[in-house]
Amino acid sequence: MSSRLQDKVVLVTGSCTGIGKAIAQRCVAEGARVVIHGLEKDLGEALVAELGKDRAVLHIEDLTAEGSSERLVQLAVSTFGKLDAVVNNAAMVSASNIHTTDLAFFRRMLEVNTLAPFSLIKAALPELRKVRGAVLNIGSVNAWSGEPNLFPYSVSKGALMTLTRNLGDTLMREDGVRVNQINPGWVLTENEAQRKREHGLADDWYTQVPKVYAPAGRILWPAEIAAAVVYWLADESGPISGQVVDLEQHPFIGRNPPKDATTIPTPAK
Template identity: 55%
Template sequence: MRLANKVILITGGYTGIGKAIAQKAVKEGAKVLVNGLDEKFGLELVKDLGTENATNLTIDITKKEAPKLLIEHVIQKFGKLDCIVNNAAQIVSSTIQNTHSEFLIDILKTNTVAPLAIIREALPYLEKTKGCVLNIGSINAWGGEPDLLAYSISKGALMTMTRNLGDSLFRENGVRVNQINPGWVLTENEQNKKKAEGMKDDWYKDIPAIFAPAKRLFSPEEIAAAATFLLSNECGPISAQVIDLEQFPLIGRNLPKNWQGSHN
């Protein structure tokens, strides 16, 4: 098994990509601490994974005490820590018109500041196991959609943090830090969000090719498969790297012949 005997902390692990990573990690032999905001979902996941393989802690990662409590919990339960997956994030639409300073700071607290605080708190334990960190970003880190301004800023900052720590921590502490930037993923939250916006229940079955050449979105399990490689010993000394998981090139894209968008 690819993650045998590893202990992994996963924030935002009750649903979506985080849940898929937790499920895959346990299947590959790991023990996990999953974190989220809805205790009901956390308990259901732990029951599904088995209490011998998983535990949960429901807490907002932006709380000052959260990093310490998370690390204490995982050490008390499993005795060590090999990997952190910083997956928790706020995904909120915003533009220049409504991205006020207070709003941006709130998004940054969850998407950038809290992951840094968790890494800092966990570093002594990760150093002992020569462990690793995997940050879950977004392709929006490269610029972002017009109505995802604050989110895109926060993921761009996370990406810079990954490259910086992936170099310095690996050189000085033996701790690898990498990042996955997923494209459009069909999570439960994404399905519910689009339905709340008035789209039909099966909206994801009719995605324009400009957004999804495969005519479908990524599944959380596909992101988890890539995460498994970066969390495992198979990837060797890979650190400070950002892997984009997208269906099309972010630069130099060939638009469909019938594309009616801007040619500027």
Template identity: 45%
Template sequence: MRGLAGKAILVTGSSNGIGYAMAQRLVADGTKVLIHGRDQAEIDAACRHLGSATQGMAGDLADPATAQAIVDATVKAFGRIDGLVNNAGIYPRGAIGETTAEFFDHMFAVNTRAPLLCAEAAIRAFRLQKSGGAIVTVGSLNAWCGASNLTVYSMSKGALMTMTRNLADAIGPERIRVNQLNVGWTFTANEDATQQREGRKPGWETQVPVRQAPSGRIMQPEEIAAHTAFWLSDESAPVSGQVYEVEQFPVVGRL
């Protein structure tokens, strides 16, 4: 991808899954990447595999201080920060009528508050550098429809669309772009484990209904990573404030 080489990017939740695929793609495109996650051993393994263009830092995004800490770590490791991917998120199930304050608060702390705090920390760094920058936030198609056991998760992702548009409107004149990918059903090790716990058989990802996967399969992390690289790159400039549906079908009238 043109317009990425030499940039320094922070990808939250990048020690495994979709975030790891993003980091892998960005390194291949010539960027330096700060690998973030909660498990130091996973982070170390990711950095070893991806090579010298990466550095790692562990941190729980439920802790408000983590956002500034990982942005600072990116600047310390690479001398600057050019982009942020708000990828980290959690998706525990919860039944209607059984939501606790603790469940709600933890979901919003990680999925909604943390992306805002990370974005603001990155914006402060961009301003100090007088460099502009790019922020890509990973939302979810569930923001539009949800599911009976994902109501709080869907709410937490829906709020990100409002955040993205408001940030983009506020800081566009500073050459800081903010866009969002509403990602559809994607195969990861965690998603595979979740689906098998809920009764699906191995190989389920190629046997989902055509309505949900017209291509005959759900998406792969590498495909999400390609879209992320584009929105971080100079090739997508000056577009900002967009919520982009990464899915196989038109959302309106389908969900």
């Protein structure tokens, strides 16, 4: 068995499903112990059973609840004795544009996607400082601009990107803690499949994605994102901090799709 994360303790938010679940599975495969977090208790319990109760522990709670960050950190320390890394993966993904977005919705999006990661980093910092640990924020390629109907989501991920760069510098200098970010492109998660079904697409829609959106003929798998995560959590990434890396199969900025490109529902993490 590989051991790139041997004996590390990793907290992964939003890890009952999708990308977060794949990250937790890969971390354990690489020798880590993990704190699973999410809102789906049954799915979380199934994942803990799969990974083993000696390798995983579950916490079900809305990240915006008062004190949730502190409770997650305490669970990691009380269960496994330390905390080496935090993966801020949990996110609210919901389509809306300037016309359908009100302030309450926008605030909720920022609370979940930007302020909750900040809160967790702050709560975890005393533990991460002890081990010169790492933070990896999971953003989105939509952070660079985003589609019109992903307006608040895109803004929240753009703010997360600035948070990563700012703290990646500050915390490395002051605490020896690295903060980096990956921006996944279009990933075939359970939630993404469900959203596309709700948009009226057939169950096998992902086999017919136009090549302008997926040059490889398919979109990304959660396991492929998880594979990239390991590098940023492992000691092999050394002192690298404050970096944002896009994980997509085409250049996202400056790309010029053909004018006759087929339009399909907007991709989102």
